[in-house]
Amino acid sequence: MNIEQEVRIKAIRAKCAAGALRTTSDEQRNDALMAMVREIRGSAEAIKEANAADMRAGEEAGLSAALLDRLLLTDERIEDMAVGLEQVADFADPLGIVLSETTRPNGLLIRKVTVPLGVIGIVYESRPNVTVDAAGLCIKAGNAVLLRGGKEAIRSNIALAGLLSDACEQVDLPRSCVEIIESTDREGVQEMIRADEYVDLIVPRGGQGLIRAVVENASVPVLKHDRGLCNIYVDATCDLQRTVACVNNAKTQRPGTCNAVENLWVHVDNLAALKAIVADLQAAGVEVRGTEPVQEACANVAPATEQDFDTEYLDLIISVDVVNSLQQAIAQIQKFSSAHSEAIFTDSAENAARFFAEIDSACLYHNASTRFTDGGQFGMGAEIGISTNRLHARGPVGVPELTTYKWLSAGDYLSRE
Amino acid sequence: MNIEQEVRIKAIRAKCAAGALRTTSDEQRNDALMAMVREIRGSAEAIKEANAADMRAGEEAGLSAALLDRLLLTDERIEDMAVGLEQVADFADPLGIVLSETTRPNGLLIRKVTVPLGVIGIVYESRPNVTVDAAGLCIKAGNAVLLRGGKEAIRSNIALAGLLSDACEQVDLPRSCVEIIESTDREGVQEMIRADEYVDLIVPRGGQGLIRAVVENASVPVLKHDRGLCNIYVDATCDLQRTVACVNNAKTQRPGTCNAVENLWVHVDNLAALKAIVADLQAAGVEVRGTEPVQEACANVAPATEQDFDTEYLDLIISVDVVNSLQQAIAQIQKFSSAHSEAIFTDSAENAARFFAEIDSACLYHNASTRFTDGGQFGMGAEIGISTNRLHARGPVGVPELTTYKWLSAGDYLSRE
Numbered sequence: 001m002n003i004e005q006e007v008r009i010k011a012i013r014a015k016c017a018a019g020a021l022r023t024t025s026d027e028q029r030n031d032a033l034m035a036m037v038r039e040i041r042g043s044a045e046a047i048k049e050a051n052a053a054d055m056r057a058g059e060e061a062g063l064s065a066a067l068l069d070r071l072l073l074t075d076e077r078i079e080d081m082a083v084g085l086e087q088v089a090d091f092a093d094p095l096g097i098v099l100s101e102t103t104r105p106n107g108l109l110i111r112k113v114t115v116p117l118g119v120i121g122i123v124y125e126s127r128p129n130v131t132v133d134a135a136g137l138c139i140k141a142g143n144a145v146l147l148r149g150g151k152e153a154i155r156s157n158i159a160l161a162g163l164l165s166d167a168c169e170q171v172d173l174p175r176s177c178v179e180i181i182e183s184t185d186r187e188g189v190q191e192m193i194r195a196d197e198y199v200d201l202i203v204p205r206g207g208q209g210l211i212r213a214v215v216e217n218a219s220v221p222v223l224k225h226d227r228g229l230c231n232i233y234v235d236a237t238c239d240l241q242r243t244v245a246c247v248n249n250a251k252t253q254r255p256g257t258c259n260a261v262e263n264l265w266v267h268v269d270n271l272a273a274l275k276a277i278v279a280d281l282q283a284a285g286v287e288v289r290g291t292e293p294v295q296e297a298c299a300n301v302a303p304a305t306e307q308d309f310d311t312e313y314l315d316l317i318i319s320v321d322v323v324n325s326l327q328q329a330i331a332q333i334q335k336f337s338s339a340h341s342e343a344i345f346t347d348s349a350e351n352a353a354r355f356f357a358e359i360d361s362a363c364l365y366h367n368a369s370t371r372f373t374d375g376g377q378f379g380m381g382a383e384i385g386i387s388t389n390r391l392h393a394r395g396p397v398g399v400p401e402l403t404t405y406k407w408l409s410a411g412d413y414l415s416r417e
Numbered sequence: 418m419n420i421e422q423e424v425r426i427k428a429i430r431a432k433c434a435a436g437a438l439r440t441t442s443d444e445q446r447n448d449a450l451m452a453m454v455r456e457i458r459g460s461a462e463a464i465k466e467a468n469a470a471d472m473r474a475g476e477e478a479g480l481s482a483a484l485l486d487r488l489l490l491t492d493e494r495i496e497d498m499a500v501g502l503e504q505v506a507d508f509a510d511p512l513g514i515v516l517s518e519t520t521r522p523n524g525l526l527i528r529k530v531t532v533p534l535g536v537i538g539i540v541y542e543s544r545p546n547v548t549v550d551a552a553g554l555c556i557k558a559g560n561a562v563l564l565r566g567g568k569e570a571i572r573s574n575i576a577l578a579g580l581l582s583d584a585c586e587q588v589d590l591p592r593s594c595v596e597i598i599e600s601t602d603r604e605g606v607q608e609m610i611r612a613d614e615y616v617d618l619i620v621p622r623g624g625q626g627l628i629r630a631v632v633e634n635a636s637v638p639v640l641k642h643d644r645g646l647c648n649i650y651v652d653a654t655c656d657l658q659r660t661v662a663c664v665n666n667a668k669t670q671r672p673g674t675c676n677a678v679e680n681l682w683v684h685v686d687n688l689a690a691l692k693a694i695v696a697d698l699q700a701a702g703v704e705v706r707g708t709e710p711v712q713e714a715c716a717n718v719a720p721a722t723e724q725d726f727d728t729e730y731l732d733l734i735i736s737v738d739v740v741n742s743l744q745q746a747i748a749q750i751q752k753f754s755s756a757h758s759e760a761i762f763t764d765s766a767e768n769a770a771r772f773f774a775e776i777d778s779a780c781l782y783h784n785a786s787t788r789f790t791d792g793g794q795f796g797m798g799a800e801i802g803i804s805t806n807r808l809h810a811r812g813p814v815g816v817p818e819l820t821t822y823k824w825l826s827a828g829d830y831l832s833r834e
Contacts, residue, residue: 407812
């Protein structure tokens, strides 16, 4: 079987499974999730064995220590996957929700009701836990999932996906509710993202190269999680001490995440805040890069170039500039932002309202850290990613965002006039 | 200026205009729509002059009478465009609607609020009224519009778009709220659908060739209006007379529309209905093509091939088959349907519920004609098309579907724990 055939056959099987899932109850889908939990807990040794083979191959291939760590499955990480599935099973049923209901003057009763999306293709890189997390979220929302993970984790992914299919079978759902592409040829991704006859949505999870390649070449719709070039603006008036703490949180709590702040803009009338923030960040080990006014106001600031303000560091580095007005801050943020998350710190409700109205990003914050952009923090539970799409879903993508709707109408033998 | 430059410059201008539109009030946008109405009414002669040049070129190029009729702008059709804009201005404001609001345990207040999509690119074929209708719907929802019409109507389209831009200017909005690509080179479409840096959504309006080319090649998300291969299933029990009337409505009221029925499936225990429907359709001038059991039951039925059931006739022709069960009807409909609109006629609430649950189409009807799939019939007012997408919007796409949302959160100097 060549890669084209493999993708096509598995996509068709997943499409059939999606048809079976469409009419399942929340209880049946939760039974499938709980069967997955049992399979994973009961097969920890087999999972670790497959993972050990991936680790050996990774070491031979000279993967970095960081990549090897991402690849590694320990008892604790396996248990985390099981607990994650249990939490997903506890979420509210996302299907059959009546979004609107109206009776037209002619008597036609029209209801708009949530239904599954269909087949969701996940293209992801090294972390094998994505296999389980993504499948759990997709199944909860009544979708079949077609997985295509990176070659480093392929043995772990195949082992995990096999367990998930076993679990589906145990509760009388098709094994193909979870399908995995076993070939790791690049062409597999290309085939998958062009299979719009069978695949309803592609969610790419990985670096910018992967995401761009998917967006450029897909005929299947893409829910993309692009880079997070997040900005904070500190206005002329704000609570200095607490702003310092929030900026510290946004930069240092987990600098490698997409909702960490990368650029800081401070109003020229609030150099006190600028100095306090920069000193605090430096004390926390952050490298501060600034424009000339920042270098004049603060010690130990490296020069910041235009390129710096366009860089998602994902590290303990921040670019800082001074602005003359809220308007200038908004213009600079609109210029550099990836439309993910931005925050304003100000005592002016008016300025916060203007920031909210004029900046066109998925998530905006007034006096709160950008780190809140997260499914858990938003009360959605687990998320499959943070969407930087404008269509369908923006910001955290949880189970409800993995659904669509249909229109169900009933009449008394009605014809259109 | 070559075509690449033209598309790029106009897309950038539209993006800037979208920034200005983002902070407008509903009143300002309605003022723009009413200024458009005045411009169109006041410039009917200039519009007809440009249209006459299109008509002359069309005649020279040997366009069919039907195409020439679609191209023609009369006083009445110009007035219809003006009235259409007035109606759109009357719609409810789609922006700033709070879709959800929640306060998290840590005090973070999170609101999900509707905002414009940004820049909407419309790729369309000959009818020049689309220029005005589409622009009106886009502007109402706070979006800038980038128009790319067919070459047959290019002079009419340029004249109309110029008037729309004039109107924007009169109410202090940028002219570029409405931009039109003047070159009709094929490459213009290609450039536009790849301009994902500036264009947020492409809506192709036209034949299947156009739509497939856009879906295959776009990097911008596409809201597609694919073919409407609509199905009706007549169950074992139903009100015979009224079912006959509804099927007649679905087939003959406007056979050239996407919501007209193309395939009819009748339960084997209801041959009385089959005979009555076929005779009624034939009396209305419909060519009935049927499988063997249909030919046995009814007179003057031409043989129907598998290909017939996969054909969107858009004409007074219908394909008919007999099925042994609801299950078989559902399977056949799932096989041939374009997931647009399907109807069941039955006295069984249980069978209707199963039809609704198992068939995965945008619009499903119980005892009502498929012809109801329409923005006006759904109470949305005008529509920009009927979406056969699964993401973002399904079924009729009105003003609310031309928006997205952002998350606006406020805290009391909150850090994430």
